[in-house]
Amino acid sequence: MRHPAEVVAPSRIRHLPDVIRFTNVAKRYASGTGPALEGITFHIARNEFAFLTGHSGAGKSTILKLMYAEERPSSGDVRTLGFRIPSIRPDEIPRLRRRLGVVFQDFRLLTDRTAAENIAFALEVTGAREDVIPQRVARVLEQVGLAGKADAFPRELSGGEQQRVAIARALVNDPAVLLADEPTGNLDERATRGVYQLLRDINDAGTVVLMATHNLELVRASGKRILELRDGTLVFDSAADQGGEP
Amino acid sequence: MKLVWREALLSFSRTRTLSVLSVTTIAFALFVTGLFGLVALNLRGAINRIEERVEIVAFVLRGTPSQGLAVAMEDIAAFPEVLSVRYVTEEDALAQAKQDLVEFRDAYEDLQINPLPPSIELRLRPGFRDAAHVGEVAERLRGFPFVEDVRYGRDWVERLDALRTLAGLVGGAIGLAFALVSVVIIGVTIRITVLQRAREISIMRLVGATDWFIRGPFLLEGALKGLLGGVLAYLLCLAVYAGFKAQGLGLGIGLEFFRPIHSLAFLAFGTLLGLAGSLVSVGRHLRKV
Ligand SMILES: Nc1ncnc2c1ncn2[C@@H]1O[C@H](COP(=O)(O)OP(=O)(O)OP(=O)(O)O)[C@@H](O)[C@H]1O
Numbered sequence: 001m002r003h004p005a006e007v008v009a010p011s012r013i014r015h016l017p018d019v020i021r022f023t024n025v026a027k028r029y030a031s032g033t034g035p036a037l038e039g040i041t042f043h044i045a046r047n048e049f050a051f052l053t054g055h056s057g058a059g060k061s062t063i064l065k066l067m068y069a070e071e072r073p074s075s076g077d078v079r080t081l082g083f084r085i086p087s088i089r090p091d092e093i094p095r096l097r098r099r100l101g102v103v104f105q106d107f108r109l110l111t112d113r114t115a116a117e118n119i120a121f122a123l124e125v126t127g128a129r130e131d132v133i134p135q136r137v138a139r140v141l142e143q144v145g146l147a148g149k150a151d152a153f154p155r156e157l158s159g160g161e162q163q164r165v166a167i168a169r170a171l172v173n174d175p176a177v178l179l180a181d182e183p184t185g186n187l188d189e190r191a192t193r194g195v196y197q198l199l200r201d202i203n204d205a206g207t208v209v210l211m212a213t214h215n216l217e218l219v220r221a222s223g224k225r226i227l228e229l230r231d232g233t234l235v236f237d238s239a240a241d242q243g244g245e246p
Numbered sequence: 247m248k249l250v251w252r253e254a255l256l257s258f259s260r261t262r263t264l265s266v267l268s269v270t271t272i273a274f275a276l277f278v279t280g281l282f283g284l285v286a287l288n289l290r291g292a293i294n295r296i297e298e299r300v301e302i303v304a305f306v307l308r309g310t311p312s313q314g315l316a317v318a319m320e321d322i323a324a325f326p327e328v329l330s331v332r333y334v335t336e337e338d339a340l341a342q343a344k345q346d347l348v349e350f351r352d353a354y355e356d357l358q359i360n361p362l363p364p365s366i367e368l369r370l371r372p373g374f375r376d377a378a379h380v381g382e383v384a385e386r387l388r389g390f391p392f393v394e395d396v397r398y399g400r401d402w403v404e405r406l407d408a409l410r411t412l413a414g415l416v417g418g419a420i421g422l423a424f425a426l427v428s429v430v431i432i433g434v435t436i437r438i439t440v441l442q443r444a445r446e447i448s449i450m451r452l453v454g455a456t457d458w459f460i461r462g463p464f465l466l467e468g469a470l471k472g473l474l475g476g477v478l479a480y481l482l483c484l485a486v487y488a489g490f491k492a493q494g495l496g497l498g499i500g501l502e503f504f505r506p507i508h509s510l511a512f513l514a515f516g517t518l519l520g521l522a523g524s525l526v527s528v529g530r531h532l533r534k535v
C-alpha cells in the first residue's frame with residue numbers, strides 16, 4: 001500500500017478506480033444445462049459508457065443481474081459500488097439498488113399509474129421525504145424530455161416515451177450506475193437514437209452507463225467501449241488492456 | 247406510513263370480491279369461536295352459581311358441650327378455605343327439613359322424636375369449591391372428636407370439576423380449530439394478492455425498497471381483514487345473544503355477554519389472526535416473486 005494505515009479508509013474511497021469489477025466469474029443456473037457465464041473478468045471505471053453485446057443467450061442479462069444482485073455468482077467475485085455481491089446480505093441489497101438504476105426492454109411501468117406516479121413510486125418505496133418527491137419527479141421528467149407528459153398513463157405514451165419514463169424512474173434516486181438491458185429492443189430507429197442520446201447525456205453528467213444490446217449498428221457507430229460475449233465467455237473487449245480474455 | 251395505508255387499501259379495493267369473501271369467512275370462523283366463547287362464559291357463570299351452593303355439613307354428636315363447640319367453630323372459621331360457618335340445632339334442622347321437603351311434611355308432623363342431629367354447615371370461599379379442597383376440609387373436620395359424620399355432595403362436586411375441565415377443553419379445541427381456519431384463509435388471500443401484485447413487488451425490489459417496506463401493506467391488509475372479520479363476528483354474537491335474551495331463553499338465570507375486556511380481546515384476536523396469516527403467507531410467497 002502506498003499510504004500509511006491511518007488513511008486507508010478515505011484513500012480507499014478516493015482511489016477506488018472502478019465502479020464494477022468482475023473477477024473470474026462463473027454462473028450456473030440451477031435449472032440450466034451448461035454454465036451461463038464462465039471466466040468473466042473485466043472492470044468498468046468511473047464515467048464510463050460501455051456496451052455489452054453478444055448473441056441471444058450469450059449471458060448479457062446474467063451479467064447485469066449479477067451487478068444488481070438479482071443473482072449471485074457461482075464462483076469468482078463481483079463488486080458493484082464497493083458491495084461484494086457473492087456475500088452481500090439481504091438487507092444490503094436495497095442499499096445497493098438505491099445507488100443504481102436499471103431499465104429493461106419491456107419498460108416495467110405500472111400501467112395503472114401515470115408517468116409521474118410511476119417515478120414517484122420509486123422514491124416513495126425507498127422512504128424519500130414526501131415534500132421533496134414532486135420536485136425530484138419534475139426534474140427527472142424534464143431531464144428525459146417528458147415534462148409535458150407527467151399525467152399520461154403508459155398506454156397513452158409511445159414506446160420511446162415509456163422507456164424515457166422508465167429511465168427517469170431509474171434516475172430519480174441519483175444513481176452512480178445505470179444498467180440498461182436491451183433498452184431499445186422494442187423501439188424503432190428514431191426512438192432508439194433518442195434513447196441512446198439520452199443515455200449518453202446521462203453518462204456525460206457523470207453516471208456510469210452499461211447497456212446490453214443487439215443493435216450492432218448503434219454500437220459500432222458510437223465509438224464507445226464494447227464488451228462482447230459468446231456462449232458465456234468474454235470474447236472481445238475494445239478497451240483491450242482492461243479485457244478479461246487471455 | 248401513509249404509503250403503507252394507501253397500498254393496503256388499494257389492494258383491498260382491487261381484489262374486492264376476494265376481500266369480501268375472505269372477511270366473511272374470517273367473520274364466520276370467529277363467530278363460531280365467539281359463540282363457543284359465549285357458551286363457555288355462560289356455562290362458567292352457571293357453574294359458579296352451582297358452586298356457591300357447595301356446602302359441607304358436619305353432623306355433631308348429641309350432647310356435645312356447647313362451650314367446646316363454640317371454640318372449635320372459631321377454629322374452623324379460621325380455615326383459609328372457609329367462607330362461613332353456621333351451627334344448625336336439631337330444631338332448626340327439623341324446621342328446615344319440613345320447609346324443604348314438602349312431600350314429607352306430613353311424615354315429619356307425626357314424628358315424636360327428632361331424627362335429625364345438630365350440625366355445622368360450612369361454605370367455602372370461591373376458588374376452593376372443587377373436589378380436592380372440599381375433600382381436604384371434610385377430612386380435617388372428621389378429625390374433631392365431636393364430629394359424627396361429614397357429608398358433602400362428593401360426586402356432585404367431582405362432576406362439576408369434570409364439567410369445568412371438559413368445557414375448557416372443548417372450547418379451547420374449537421377456538422383453536424377455527425382460529426387456524428382463519429389463519430389459513432388470510433394466508434390464501436394474501437398469497438393471491440401477492441401474486442396479483444408480483445409486478446409491483448418486483449419493481450419495488452428493483453428500486454431498492456426494503457423487505458419490510460414491501461411487506462408492510464400486506465401485513466396491514468391482513469390485520470385489517472382480521473379486525474373487520476372480528477367486528478362482524480362480534481356483531482353476530484351480539485345479535486344471537488340479543489335473540490336468545492328476547493326469547494326468554496335465559497332460563498331465569500340471566501344470560502351473560504362478553505365484558506368490555508373480552509370484547510377487546512376478541513377484536514385483538516381477530517387482528518392477530520389476520521396479521522399471523524399474512525406474515526406466514528407473505529414471507530413464503532414474496533421469495534417466489
Ligand atoms: N433464471 C434462469 N434459469 C436458468 N437458466 C437461465 C436463467 N436465466 C438465463 N438462463 C440461461 O443462461 C444463459 C444466458 O442467459 P441470458 O439471459 O443472460 O442471455 P442474454 O445474453 O441476455 O440473451 P438475450 O439477448 O436473449 O436476452 C442462457 O442459456 C439462458 O438460457
Ligand SMILES: [Mg+2]
Pocket residue numbers: 060061062181182
Ligand atoms: Mg437478455
